[in-house]
Amino acid sequence: MTTLWVVILVTAVATAAIKAAGPVLLGGRRLPERLTAVVSMLAPALLAGLIVTQMLGREGRLTLDERLLGMAVAGIALVFRAHVLVAVVLAAVTVAIARQLL
């Protein structure tokens, strides 16, 4: 059990330190203009990366599977102005059905 506790405590401290590093180093200072320009593009870049890895990643491999079908259904629902939560449910149901059948 000692291994587990060491991993938990070190992971917790490391995660907190990673999140805290920016604020501790910067305090309340504004970022330099050039860095702000980069930061302004961080959200689209990170979101795209998160979507791709969660859609196509599986155990360290690129995988095309039922998740893409679910995403397509959600995309179509959004184009037809469905509420975001409706799109989420449609995507989940599509994937759940596909996993039952396949």
Added chain:
Amino acid sequence: MLDINLRSPMSTDERHTSDGFAAGMRAGMPFALATILLGIYFGVLSQSLGWDAAASVLFSILTFSGSAQFAVAAVLGAGGGTMVAILAAVILNARFLPMGIAVAPYLKGGRWRRALEAQAVIDSSWALASRGNGRFDRAYLLGATAPQAVAWMGGTAVGVLIGDGIGDPNRLGLDMVFPVLFLTLLIGELKAGGRRAMVAAALAAIVAIALLPITAPGIPVLACCAAAMVGLYGRSTGAGS
């Protein structure tokens, strides 16, 4: 550009209300609902690995990071060592470094108060609180994280108590919830950020696809941050005021 209805808890209308915390909480609710189930799953999984119940719950309270915690469980469950487990978690969470730098100027108080507030940075809340041109809404960030924190910690506790029996929630398609919600946030960013945002997102997607098969989990998303460098080119709208 697609005309997509974003009238949701995360609609732009609500973004500038004075009560940002409450609006943030509402925006965080869909994420929180999915997080409860993931938390239960984590609790159950950790029990199946023979973890001390207190360790599982404390892990969720202290680290509050689904991706890192599932990675640790996977590594230890497969008989991996202490260092491998810690390294996997650190790599997965390394993206919080640039995200923390981004929000730092918008938090409140001195360095340590800001460092404490930055603990509320998680993918969903950070993206929800993004206001374009590199600006962030602090109250919205804190509000969006609050229900998700309760959901993750509470879910883990429930899972530990249940011990077994709910099975893999992905059989219900739960793994679609975050990507679809992230997609709606991305569409909002693309609308606000124009062509540069589209280039950044496209580059990031290419980087992620290229690195996914050849790097450790966490590296692709971290490397995507480099795509934000397009912000340095062709600054047509200026970089904030």
